[in-house]
Amino acid sequence: MSGQVGDLSPVQEKVLTQFRENIRDVLPALPNTDDTFLLRWLRARGFNLDKAEDMLRKHVVFRKQQDLDNILEWQPPQVLRLYTSSSLCGHDREGSPVWLHLIRGLDLKGLLLSVTKQQLLRDKFRNCELLLRECAQQSQKLGKKVERVTTVFDLEGLGLRHLWKPGVEFAQEFFSALEANYPEILKHIIVVRAPKLFPVAFNLIKPYMREETRQKVVILGDNWKQELHRFISPDQLPMEFGGTMTDPDGNPKCLTKINYGGEVPQSYHRRNQERLQYEHSVSVGRGSSQQVENEILFPGCVLRWQFASDGGDIGFGIFLKTKLGERQRAGEMTEVLASQRYNAHLVPEDGSLTCNEAGVYVLRFDNTFSLLHSKHVSYTVEVLLPDHTLMEKMERF
Numbered sequence: 001m002s003g004q005v006g007d008l009s010p011v012q013e014k015v016l017t018q019f020r021e022n023i024r025d026v027l028p029a030l031p032n033t034d035d036t037f038l039l040r041w042l043r044a045r046g047f048n049l050d051k052a053e054d055m056l057r058k059h060v061v062f063r064k065q066q067d068l069d070n071i072l073e074w075q076p077p078q079v080l081r082l083y084t085s086s087s088l089c090g091h092d093r094e095g096s097p098v099w100l101h102l103i104r105g106l107d108l109k110g111l112l113l114s115v116t117k118q119q120l121l122r123d124k125f126r127n128c129e130l131l132l133r134e135c136a137q138q139s140q141k142l143g144k145k146v147e148r149v150t151t152v153f154d155l156e157g158l159g160l161r162h163l164w165k166p167g168v169e170f171a172q173e174f175f176s177a178l179e180a181n182y183p184e185i186l187k188h189i190i191v192v193r194a195p196k197l198f199p200v201a202f203n204l205i206k207p208y209m210r211e212e213t214r215q216k217v218v219i220l221g222d223n224w225k226q227e228l229h230r231f232i233s234p235d236q237l238p239m240e241f242g243g244t245m246t247d248p249d250g251n252p253k254c255l256t257k258i259n260y261g262g263e264v265p266q267s268y269h270r271r272n273q274e275r276l277q278y279e280h281s282v283s284v285g286r287g288s289s290q291q292v293e294n295e296i297l298f299p300g301c302v303l304r305w306q307f308a309s310d311g312g313d314i315g316f317g318i319f320l321k322t323k324l325g326e327r328q329r330a331g332e333m334t335e336v337l338a339s340q341r342y343n344a345h346l347v348p349e350d351g352s353l354t355c356n357e358a359g360v361y362v363l364r365f366d367n368t369f370s371l372l373h374s375k376h377v378s379y380t381v382e383v384l385l386p387d388h389t390l391m392e393k394m395e396r397f
Contacts (some may be wrong), residue, residue, distance in 0.1 A: 001117045003043040005036050005145065015047050016349060021051050026060045031069070036145050041265050044183030059181050065337075066125055072133065076123045079268040083107060084123065086260025088134065090236030090245070090324075092150040095142045096187055098232055098243075099127070099149055101324055101350040106360055108167035110264025116349055117170060119344065124174050130184050148187035150231060154241070156193040158201060166313075166343045173340075175208040189217045191326030192241075193226040193358070270347055278306065278378035284314065284367040285374050291327070292363040295353045303361055304352040309344040314375050315366025316342055316349070320359050327384035330364060339366055344377075352384075 001009040001051050003340055008016065019038060020027075027033050041059075045051035063069065076084075085105035089098040111120055131149050138146040178185075191198070206214060220227045225242025237243025239252035284290045294303060307316070316341025330339065342349045355361060367375050 003039055005039065005049065008039075012047055015042060017050055019049060019052060021157045022049070022219055023056055025248075026057060029060050029063065030056075031063075036147055040147070040184040040262075042090065044212075045177075055183070062080065062177075062181050064223060066122065068125065068129055071126045074122070074126060075118060076126065077115050079111065079264060079273065080120070080123045082259075083111060083261050085259060086127070087258045087270055088130070089152070089238070089258065090232065091138065092232045092236070095138045095144070095146050097131050097138065097146075098236060099131060100258060101149045101151065101153045101160065102258075103155045105259075105261025106162065107261065107264045108162065108170065109164050112166055112170065114125065114264055114268040114270060117351070118246050118351060119396050121177070123133070125177070125181075127369055128178070128185070131185070132182075133187070141295070147185075149185055150188045150190065151186060152190045152192065152228070152232075152241075153369065154192050155195060155198055158195050158197055160197070163197075163201065163204070166297050166346060169341075169343075171205055172208045175205055179208070179210055179259075186213060186216055189213075190228070190231060191217060192228070193221045194219055213263075216226075279380045281376065281378045282365065283374060283376050284365050287368055288370050289315075289330075289364055289366045289368055290377070292379070292381060293321075294361050294363065294383060296358050296361055298358050298384065299356055301355045302352055302384040303355055303380060304350075304361075304384055306348060306350040306361060307344055307365075307377055308348040309342075309378075310376040311373055312370065312375055313341050313343050313347055314345075315339050315346075315364075315369065317364050317366065318353060319362045319364060320357070321362060324360060328362075330366075333362060336361065339364065341366075341369070346392070 001012060003012060016035060016038060017144050019042060023038075031039070041052045041056045042049075045055055052318075053368060060250050075081075083105075085102040088098055089100040092098055109213065135146045157187070191305050202217075212346075218231075228237065232243075234243040237260060238245045238254040240254070240276070245257070246252055247254050253260065280292075282290050282292075296303070304319070307314075317335065318337035319328075319330060319333035321333055323332075337351075353361075363379075363381060365377050365379075367373075390396055
């Protein structure tokens with residue numbers, strides 16, 4: 001049985017019923033609670049009830065951290081709107097959205113020099129939510145459930161510049177987040193104009209994709225324009241890609257619909273702008289970490305930070321102390337913002353966190369992964385206090 005609605009075995013039906021019962025407490029936090037949505041998580045974990053529940057509960061936390069319920073209202077920075085080489089193209093023969101990626105125009109290094117990694121990831125998550133909205137609209141329009149997306153990767157122009165280490169690490173992190181938070185969203189991953197370098201590039205990303213996702217990769221040959229028609233009707237493809245779509249002025253590239261990206265002008269690079277002034281600095285020895293404590297006296301305060309590193313990337317995470325008056329290891333504290341490595345030596349990082357409870361919050365700069373190189377971190381941390389009058393008014397509603 002496929003594990004889809006209408007094609008469930010008796011055992012799968014029973015698991016679905018129990019799954020819904022187990023996660024009843026988090027259902028209000030989900031964008032959808034129908035069987036089609038819940039089955040995506042079960043299929044992603046082979047109908048293992050415990051693993052599917054753990055996966056979905058982690059997603060609920062992720063949704064809150066990324067504010068996914070409101071992300072479509074967020075406007076990405078101008079450089080992302082102009083130079084991200086991917087677009088919603090049309091719909092495949094079954095009505096699923098088609099998302100087109102153009103590698104030639106992808107200047108990932110330029111983008112990562114112009115925005116923070118978190119902004120770029122947020123833009124990708126916004127695209128995912130945009131595609132899910134498109135699926136919902138197609139479902140309503142066609143009178144059938146549309147829940148997956150066909151992606152087309154045009155790899156013409158793939159070169160060594162695309163294997164830039166921070167860029168590859170970004171792609172790995174995105175695919176990992178995609179698998180964890182948007183399971184079973186991909187129908188086909190169609191690859192066209194793949195150069196000899198493609199196997200090397202794919203090998204770098206493959207470990208971050210589930211085997212089921214890898215099986216969805218379809219590589220088309222020299223006759224790719226005609227082969228694409230098996231999946232996508234010509235009237236849903238630009239003439240540039242073997243279809244019949246053109247711009248109103250007859251342009252076969254459909255520039256009004258497709259963003260082809262391009263090299264990011266250096267004027268967007270944040271390193272070319274005035275360097276931020278930081279209030280503090282600290283040296284983080286090789287194989288070690290440094291902690292910065294901030295006391296939050298009452299809930300609702302906002303912790304805001306900016307930092308840059310010299311000597312390489314640096315790990316960063318935020319924890320809440322469980323014992324006051326003594327230093328605690330990361331594993332002994334409550335993790336509030338998951339620790340991860342940031343390319344802050346290339347692009348300064350900034351962020352903020354709403355503190356939902358009082359206590360001592362620890363900003364931890366982590367260099368334990370580097371046994372050879374020390375790092376120097378410059379940083380500013382602020383505690384932004386809420387307006388108590390407004391808080392009291394809001395609590396009345």
